Amino acid sequence: MALHQPLVKAAVAALCATLLGAAPAEAAAPAAPRSAPVVDEQDVMPYLTALQGIADRNGGNRAHGTEGYLESVRYVKQVLDQVGFRTTLQPFRHAGATGYNLIADWPGGDARHVLMAGAHLDSVEAGPGINDNGSGSAAVLATAVAVAKARLRPERHLRFAWWGAEEGGLFGSKYYTKTLPAGGREAIDTYLNFDQAGSKNTATWLVTHDPSEAAGAVEATDAFESYFAARSIPTFDIGDTGSDDQSFAAVGIPMAGFTTGISDCIHSACDDIKNVDPATETVSANAVLGVTWQLATTKGR
Ligand SMILES: [Zn+2]
Known part of the structure; x- marks a missing residue:
């Protein structure tokens, strides 16, 4: 009998709802978080x-201080x-x-529990920077647009960032x-960074592991490991990527993310659209x- 009690309660609840002609309890309850949508190549x-x-x-690049960068950021x-x-x-201001x-x-x-995801948008002067780091910028942008199209109502406040002047010293993210x-630092539960996300010949995704072992970092790194493991995609743990994740770690904000690694064309003229798989x-x-999506729909603690 004890075993069947929940079933009985559910049946009674359903009956009451039917008798009332509506299901006010269900209607008032927050919708269970849907799973993340999936984007395809065309997104x-x-x-x-x-x-x-x-x-x-x-002039072939999108570097700090150039029209190519300004047009990128406007776009x-x-x-x-x-x-x-x-x-x-x-x-x-940087370098004049x-x-x-x-x-x-x-x-x-919840503005007291912010989830941030970001990528640097600038290239070096030597090339167009399409894998480094148009690829991370585009992955974050596709995520932001998917969130908007789904009209996601997150638990945590969700903020996206595209950094200027990463090349040569992480100047934008440091600023x-x-x-x-x-209170701004404390409010950021985790910062996720993506620098080079479409490298050719990628067999293994390199998942960033914050040495601080802060709760927000562990939660995010575990989420990436689980995401890839569920799809049988091999991963390898690295520390920080030497990218904008360092600026966050330096002020004690937990960080995570991944990279597909350095290509032969890094910081070269051939880091073009053909350099991205x-x-x-x-x-x-x-x-x-x-x-x-998973972290944004999880209540901050
Ligand atoms: Zn980069």
Whole structure:
């Protein structure tokens, strides 16, 4: 009898709901988080084609302090504005030029528990920077757009970032982390970084492992490991990637993420659209989306 009690209760509840002609209890309960949508190549690669076009029109690169960077940041901002993000351009000075971080907040979620995902948007001067780091930028952008299209109502507040002037010293992300308002650092549960996400000949995804072992970092690293393991995709644990994740770790904000590793064309003119493997880029975009979605729909503690 004890075993059947929940069934009886459920039956009574269903009967009451039927008698009342509605199911007010169910209607009032928050919707269970749906699982993450899946993006395909056509949801991701057009962003890289656009960044390649921007480099082509602007002397072959999208480096800090150039028109190629400004056009890149305007392009990503416009994509985000069209789907309902609150976007902010954060200016900073470096090497005699103004750089910009692009910050995009998805309205809603608990502002005391922020989940951030970001990538650097600048290239070096030697080339268009399509794998390093158009690929990470496009994976994060595809994630943001998928979140918006699904009208996700997250538990945690969700913020995306595209950093300026990463190349040569992480200047944009350092500026952001050092100028956070009081309480701003503590409010960020985890920062997820993606630098090079579409490298050719990728067999193993390199998952970042924050040496601090902070709860927010462990939760995210475990989520990536589980995501890839469930799809039989091999991973290897690395420390930080030497990218913008370092700026967050340096001020005590838990970080995680992954990279598909360095290509032969890194920081060269041949880091163009042909230097990105579309299948790898699509796997990466779905991993960013899947884990961001999972962590965003988990209550912060
Ligand atoms: Zn990079």
